[in-house]
Amino acid sequence: MRLRETAEEQAFRHELRAWLDETLPTLPPASPFEDWPAKRAYDTGWQRRLFEAGYAGISWPQEYGGRGATPSEELIFLEETERAGAPYVGCNFVSTLHAGPTIAAEGTPEQRARYLPPILRGDEVWCQGFSEPEAGSDLASLRTRAVRDGDHYVVTGQKIWTSHAQVADFCELLVRTDPDAPRHRGITWMIMPMDSAGIEVRPMRTLTGESEFSEMFLDEVRIPVGNVVGAENDGWRVAMVTFGFERGTAFVGELLGSMRLLTDLVEIARKGPAGPRGTAWDDAGIRRELAVVGAELDAQWALTRRNVSRAARHGNAGVGGSVFKLAYHETRQRLGEVALRVLGRARLALDDPTGLSSRHLDHVHQRLYALSLSIAAGTAQVQRNIVGERLLGLPKER
Amino acid sequence: MDFEPTDDQVALQSGLRRFLADRVTPEARRAMVELPGAVDRDLWRELAGMGVFALTLPEATGGAGLGAAEATLVFEELGRAAVPGPLIGTFLAAGLGEGATTSAGAGLAAAAATGDAVVGLVPRTVVGAPALIEHLAALDGLMVVGDEEVELVEPPLASRPVTRPLDPLTPVDVVDDLPGGTALGGLDVVGRLRAGGGLLAAALQIGLADAAMTMATGYALQRTQFGRLIGSFQALKHLLADAQVQVEVARAAVQAAGVEVDDALAGHGDAARLHRALDAARIVASGAADRATRACVQVHGGMGFTWEHDAHLYLKRALVLDAGIGSPDEAVESLAGAL
Numbered sequence: 001m002r003l004r005e006t007a008e009e010q011a012f013r014h015e016l017r018a019w020l021d022e023t024l025p026t027l028p029p030a031s032p033f034e035d036w037p038a039k040r041a042y043d044t045g046w047q048r049r050l051f052e053a054g055y056a057g058i059s060w061p062q063e064y065g066g067r068g069a070t071p072s073e074e075l076i077f078l079e080e081t082e083r084a085g086a087p088y089v090g091c092n093f094v095s096t097l098h099a100g101p102t103i104a105a106e107g108t109p110e111q112r113a114r115y116l117p118p119i120l121r122g123d124e125v126w127c128q129g130f131s132e133p134e135a136g137s138d139l140a141s142l143r144t145r146a147v148r149d150g151d152h153y154v155v156t157g158q159k160i161w162t163s164h165a166q167v168a169d170f171c172e173l174l175v176r177t178d179p180d181a182p183r184h185r186g187i188t189w190m191i192m193p194m195d196s197a198g199i200e201v202r203p204m205r206t207l208t209g210e211s212e213f214s215e216m217f218l219d220e221v222r223i224p225v226g227n228v229v230g231a232e233n234d235g236w237r238v239a240m241v242t243f244g245f246e247r248g249t250a251f252v253g254e255l256l257g258s259m260r261l262l263t264d265l266v267e268i269a270r271k272g273p274a275g276p277r278g279t280a281w282d283d284a285g286i287r288r289e290l291a292v293v294g295a296e297l298d299a300q301w302a303l304t305r306r307n308v309s310r311a312a313r314h315g316n317a318g319v320g321g322s323v324f325k326l327a328y329h330e331t332r333q334r335l336g337e338v339a340l341r342v343l344g345r346a347r348l349a350l351d352d353p354t355g356l357s358s359r360h361l362d363h364v365h366q367r368l369y370a371l372s373l374s375i376a377a378g379t380a381q382v383q384r385n386i387v388g389e390r391l392l393g394l395p396k397e398r
Numbered sequence: 399m400d401f402e403p404t405d406d407q408v409a410l411q412s413g414l415r416r417f418l419a420d421r422v423t424p425e426a427r428r429a430m431v432e433l434p435g436a437v438d439r440d441l442w443r444e445l446a447g448m449g450v451f452a453l454t455l456p457e458a459t460g461g462a463g464l465g466a467a468e469a470t471l472v473f474e475e476l477g478r479a480a481v482p483g484p485l486i487g488t489f490l491a492a493g494l495g496e497g498a499t500t501s502a503g504a505g506l507a508a509a510a511a512t513g514d515a516v517v518g519l520v521p522r523t524v525v526g527a528p529a530l531i532e533h534l535a536a537l538d539g540l541m542v543v544g545d546e547e548v549e550l551v552e553p554p555l556a557s558r559p560v561t562r563p564l565d566p567l568t569p570v571d572v573v574d575d576l577p578g579g580t581a582l583g584g585l586d587v588v589g590r591l592r593a594g595g596g597l598l599a600a601a602l603q604i605g606l607a608d609a610a611m612t613m614a615t616g617y618a619l620q621r622t623q624f625g626r627l628i629g630s631f632q633a634l635k636h637l638l639a640d641a642q643v644q645v646e647v648a649r650a651a652v653q654a655a656g657v658e659v660d661d662a663l664a665g666h667g668d669a670a671r672l673h674r675a676l677d678a679a680r681i682v683a684s685g686a687a688d689r690a691t692r693a694c695v696q697v698h699g700g701m702g703f704t705w706e707h708d709a710h711l712y713l714k715r716a717l718v719l720d721a722g723i724g725s726p727d728e729a730v731e732s733l734a735g736a737l
Binding site for chain 1: 399400401402403404407467611615618619627629630631632634635636638639640642643644646647648650651653654656657658661666674675677678679681682729730731733734737
């Protein structure tokens with residue numbers, strides 16, 4: 001068990017830190033709230049900078065244009081970019097972390113040559129068309145139909161929770177190509193150009209007030225047969241391949257961001273609001289809750305390093321990702337709860353009117369956002385089934 | 399960075415696990431309550447023979463030359479077997495030999511390392527207040543940790559036994575007036591014992607918690623109600639999954655803290671980071687042990703609430719460990735101060 005870095009890892013960290021110090025001051029200002037084209041431009045601009053410096057596709061194999069970094073180096077990359085306050089992956093999430101790696105693993109040479117370089121350069125943005133109104137946790141029950149018509153499929157159905165659909169160029173789409181096959185065996189993974197006729201995108205406003213997600217209505221959208229990745233009706237396996245890429249790093253930015261929120265919150269608590277009983281920090285209940293949240297975040301950082309080490313040894317982190325997510329969402333939601341206790345009446349506004357905080361001025365927003373962590377990317381209930389069945393060996397319910 | 403255990407570390411842990419599974423069966427463990435102070439001195443020497451107490455001493459002085467990281471693995475196994483006795487006190491006493499400034503310390507250390515001395519570890523209570531001492535009847539020495547110094551108090555002491563200790567396998571005696579003793583060290587030794595005591599208690603709790611989870615999961619895979627295995631019900635599955643998550647996270651934190659201790663000793667450390675890692679480990683291990691041992695009682699239903707079933711032994715041992723040197727409550731305040 002070694003936590004210290006190797007000389008190579010240290011060198012990687014220093015080189016990256018130097019590049020970040022030099023590059024971040026030259027970035028344009030972040031995009032305004034809810035301006036999605038501006039956000040696309042900002043996020044893809046950052047991706048372009050990463051590409052030019054050789055950091056794009058950090059965990060992708062080198063043969064597909066990635067950096068081929070080890071899981072430890074990927075962890076360092078995420079740690080340093082978060083520490084430096086670099087932009088998040090944003091609009092490039094699906095392309096760099098999901099669709100790209102899937103095409104690298106399962107696509108044809110032509111598909112790789114067509115789609116991977118523009119992803120790395122930040123030229124093209126992807127979205128994900130997996131979930132449907134009637135297929136959430138039970139994804140394999142998806143009903144969007146694709147009917148073969150010559151050298152095209154004709155696709156009709158409805159998708160939901162499609163992040164950045166309004167600015168995407170392509171969609172990684174799961175469709176049902178064989179309605180008579182057992183449900184996992186009639187699904188196909190295909191690439192849908194977002195400028196195809198018959199696509200209607202309707203943004204949805206979440207309870208945080210943002211419209212990152214959309215509903216997507218597909219009405220006889222024609223998709224070339226050559227856009228299928230993997231074989232027809234083999235899409236479930238192709239989709240699952242992506243989950244095998246889990247290296248224990250999926251929530252590193254989240255976790256480090258939470259640590260920064262905590263530091264910021266402690267600063268706010270120490271300075272005020274000064275009530276008749278002193279500052280929030282003088283309240284032992286609040287102070288101790290902040291400490292326990294801090295201990296849990298530190299412990300989850302240790303677990304992250306365990307998961308990353310496991311991925312380095314065995315190729316993936318296994319069920320460790322689910323273990324992390326279950327622990328993390330609870331701590332993060334409690335951080336949000338104690339944040340509101342610290343803020344007192346300042347919670348009434350979705351930014352920080354007290355002016356006490358230098359960074360992350362949005363603890364109220366974060367309190368709301370944290371609610372999504374037990375829903376998105378596998379609900380806490382599904383994750384508990386995974387941990388119960390795969391780690392503890394308990395039987396399925398039916 | 400490679401935070402996975404090495405092959406040697408895996409072998410160390412699994413060897414001890416096999417030994418303890420044979421040697422400390424549930425029946426044998428319950429029988430230990432009849433022994434003075436509930437300490438099996440043969441087992442104590444066998445553990446010493448396996449290098450448990452001298453684990454971190456240099457090989458030149460008869461130790462295994464290993465570090466705090468390995469100690470967390472060893473203590474996880476001692477916790478898994480719920481071995482009764484002042485394991486932490488004896489282990490830390492054996493470590494006092496290094497740089498010992500007093501002859502009392504050197505003698506105690508040597509005897510602890512070979513398993514010939516059973517050594518307790520308690521905080522110095524307020525003058526005049528009665529002190530509760532675990533395993534007193536078995537003790538050859540008692541380290542009393544004050545704010546600024548550590549003293550060695552040698553039994554026998556005027557005391558009266560508690561007839562109903564919280565943990566039946568942790569007998570307790572009340573000493574009305576704990577006398578002063580021989581000086582063992584000052585602030586640095588206080589700091590070492592606090593840090594070590596907290597870390598090893600946390601490691602024991604990981605073992606206790608994991609054993610409780612194994613027991614609970616085993617029962618959920620065997621008990622049928624409503625015509626099904628109860629482990630297939632999500633209500634139970636989720637209860638167990640949540641507890642296991644806490645155990646996995648806490649285990650990583652405890653082992654990371656062990657590695658930080660070793661890095662600090664090797665000159666690669668950072669004092670603030672080390673203390674924070676120790677505090678965090680102490681806090682989450684206590685929480686995980688509480689969660690897992692309670693889940694174990696709950697999953698066993700009425701049987702889990704009986705004296706006959708072992709579930710309460712794990713739960714109570716975990717509670718006992720929270721009252722030792724370097725308690726989770728101290729760790730919370732300490733970590734708050736470092737935020």
